[in-house]
Amino acid sequence: DKIIAIVPAAGVGSRMQADRPKQYLEIQGKTVLEHSLNVLLDYPPIAKVIVAVSKDDPYVESLSFLHREEIELVHGGDSRAESVFNGLKQIQDAENTWVLVHDAARPCLTHQDLDQLIRVVDEHGAILAVPVVETVKKMTIDRRILATEDRSYFWLAQTPQFFRADLLKKGLAFALERNLQVTDDASAMELIGFQPHLVTGRRDNIKITHPEDLALAEFYLAKKLT
Numbered sequence: 384d385k386i387i388a389i390v391p392a393a394g395v396g397s398r399m400q401a402d403r404p405k406q407y408l409e410i411q412g413k414t415v416l417e418h419s420l421n422v423l424l425d426y427p428p429i430a431k432v433i434v435a436v437s438k439d440d441p442y443v444e445s446l447s448f449l450h451r452e453e454i455e456l457v458h459g460g461d462s463r464a465e466s467v468f469n470g471l472k473q474i475q476d477a478e479n480t481w482v483l484v485h486d487a488a489r490p491c492l493t494h495q496d497l498d499q500l501i502r503v504v505d506e507h508g509a510i511l512a513v514p515v516v517e518t519v520k521k522m523t524i525d526r527r528i529l530a531t532e533d534r535s536y537f538w539l540a541q542t543p544q545f546f547r548a549d550l551l552k553k554g555l556a557f558a559l560e561r562n563l564q565v566t567d568d569a570s571a572m573e574l575i576g577f578q579p580h581l582v583t584g585r586r587d588n589i590k591i592t593h594p595e596d597l598a599l600a601e602f603y604l605a606k607k608l609t
């Protein structure tokens with residue numbers, strides 16, 4: 384079976400409060416999206432990278448390696464789920480394809496992370512994640528503490544997330560048809576009865592979300608060897 388990467392890059396980055404979507408901010412002379420794509424393009428098991436970009440995206444055409452034959456662009460949607468779904472629609476032979484879905488906003492991914500993840504070949508799928516380190520509080524509607532959860536059961540989901548293309552497509556279709564909000568791909572698989580595996584990732588693999596994350600990503604990228 385072959386592996387195709389799908390990169391949702393059609394968000395607006397509202398929490399980042401920058402002058403452009405965060406995937407187009409530069410770190411060390413390259414955009415965040417270029418950093419993320421480079422890791423995927425240089426990883427031999429990946430045959431192709433489908434990038435979902437916003438319909439009226441003025442930045443994408445200036446990307447350096449846009450014309451590489453392994454890259455395919457599709458239009459994103461109003462939600463991350465829709466953007467990924469649009470990418471999945473481009474895959475012809477979904478029954479025999481595995482997809483790695485990776486946020487454009489996570490530029491610090493490494494090949495070692497990918498090695499760990501694609502080792503799990505199971506129809507339930509698998510995701511990179513890290514154990515929660517802080518104490519987890521569940522809140523009441525008026526923001527008081529209802530309960531303290533047992534931290535050892537809680538993980539923070541990262542990307543990439545790895546699934547059989549046909550199954551993820553089914554899961555996302557299920558969520559989108561019912562207007563169920565899913566903020567990652569594993570959630571869509573859970574909705575149709577799967578239990579994806581948690582693969583221990585690295586805390587460096589941050590999602591650039593708030594302004595202060597940019598400097599952190601720059602630090603991690605500088606110390607990254609791959």
Ligand code: CTP
Pocket residue numbers: 390391392393394395396397398399404406435459460461462463464466467486487488489590591592
């Ligand atoms: N994404 C997408 N299509 C959307 C929304 C998000 O492709 N309609 C992508 C983003 O570009 C990002 C990834 O999904 O690479 C993770 O989403 P998030 O971190 O929430 O990015 P934004 O939605 O852009 O940021 P914000 O929620 O702060 O507006």
Ligand code: MG
Pocket residue numbers: 394
């Ligand atoms: Mg968002």
